[in-house]
Amino acid sequence: MKRIGITATIPVEAVFAASLTPVDLNNVFITNFSPSRFIDAAHSEGFPRNVCSWVKAMYSVARQSKIDAIIAVANGDCSNNQTIAELFKDMGIKVHEFSFPTDPHAESARRRLIEEIDNLCAFLGIDREKLYAAFEDIKRIRRKLKELDELTAKGYVTGEENHSWLVSSSDFKGDLELFEHDLDAFLISAKKRPPKSSVVRLAFVGVPPLITNLYEYINRIGAEVVYNEVQRQFAQFTMLDEKGDIYDQYLNYTYPYSVAGRIKDIKENLQTRNAAGVIHYVQSFCHRQMHDLLFRKHIELPLLSLEADAPGKLDERSKIRLESFVEMLRGKTESQ
Ligand code: SF4
Numbered sequence: 001m002k003r004i005g006i007t008a009t010i011p012v013e014a015v016f017a018a019s020l021t022p023v024d025l026n027n028v029f030i031t032n033f034s035p036s037r038f039i040d041a042a043h044s045e046g047f048p049r050n051v052c053s054w055v056k057a058m059y060s061v062a063r064q065s066k067i068d069a070i071i072a073v074a075n076g077d078c079s080n081n082q083t084i085a086e087l088f089k090d091m092g093i094k095v096h097e098f099s100f101p102t103d104p105h106a107e108s109a110r111r112r113l114i115e116e117i118d119n120l121c122a123f124l125g126i127d128r129e130k131l132y133a134a135f136e137d138i139k140r141i142r143r144k145l146k147e148l149d150e151l152t153a154k155g156y157v158t159g160e161e162n163h164s165w166l167v168s169s170s171d172f173k174g175d176l177e178l179f180e181h182d183l184d185a186f187l188i189s190a191k192k193r194p195p196k197s198s199v200v201r202l203a204f205v206g207v208p209p210l211i212t213n214l215y216e217y218i219n220r221i222g223a224e225v226v227y228n229e230v231q232r233q234f235a236q237f238t239m240l241d242e243k244g245d246i247y248d249q250y251l252n253y254t255y256p257y258s259v260a261g262r263i264k265d266i267k268e269n270l271q272t273r274n275a276a277g278v279i280h281y282v283q284s285f286c287h288r289q290m291h292d293l294l295f296r297k298h299i300e301l302p303l304l305s306l307e308a309d310a311p312g313k314l315d316e317r318s319k320i321r322l323e324s325f326v327e328m329l330r331g332k333t334e335s336q
Helices: 013-017 025-030 036-044 053-064 081-090 109-124 128-153 159-170 176-191 214-220 229-234 246-252 259-272 287-298 316-334
Strands: 003-006 021-024 069-075 094-099 200-206 223-228 277-283 303-308
Touching: 013 021, 013 109, 013 128, 021 025, 025 053, 025 159, 036 053, 053 081, 069 081, 081 094, 094 109, 109 128, 109 246, 128 159, 128 176, 128 223, 128 246, 159 176, 159 200, 159 214, 159 223, 159 229, 200 229, 200 259, 200 287, 200 316, 214 223, 214 316, 223 229, 229 259, 259 287, 277 287, 277 316, 287 303, 303 316
Parallel strands: 003 021, 003 069, 069 094, 200 223, 200 277, 277 303
Antiparallel strands: none
């Protein structure tokens, strides 16, 4: 079956509807036993060092893997994507560029998204009927991911497990049936655990982290992540209680649009999940780092910004900052 690389979350329903296998290039990178090798390979090809590691890795993954075509998000994900799409084309890979509308609330947004998804379907050789059938099918799995997320807020699922399941839903590991089977088994066992309590409840906002032991370290110092903002958005279940269609789903997705929508979503979740503080992960050389200013201004809870460049463990300075942050939050919680 043909493998279709994706550079970010796209309407993956279309890829499955075409009986093709989606491969999120980011997931190939971060789940590899030695992710740094993709970055080293990009450097040895002459990639500038001051480019985000996710971008360098996507380039190397596309070069080293068997990918038949790539769907690159040209608008709504990363300012580097148009350039990286040019590099993919130069490798001889067929590239389809997908754009989210700029403002999801604009009158024209739905029409523009329909056009974009129609173009994607044409590229993949399917019609709307097949797309809508795949949407209904995958919705069943998204509902289960929503349940997993609710179990995280209740303490049955760890922040790390939540992160890893939700991130992998961008391409469902290329196999819907297997993904759902494993997810069912996970949910059954998670619901049998005693819920975790007496921990400092943290929210994680920002792009998925390259720090390999972040969640483990957070647990070690007596805290737990009860909300993973962007990962939760990747899983596309935020509209499932409404009678929405596939276009509503991707218009409700906050990540490709303005940061104001993200902040609104974050604030709602901080409240419902009773979070004590926020960790904002910033990726070195990412334009989204500038959102830190707005998060600090508009989020009322204590916020710690953590930055990393390449895959690896927490450095000593970050460990100390995390420990002091959690200690401060613990003191605040106990005095309330
Ligand atoms: S972390 Fe930032 S620069 Fe890197 S791929 Fe994501 S959006 Fe682009």
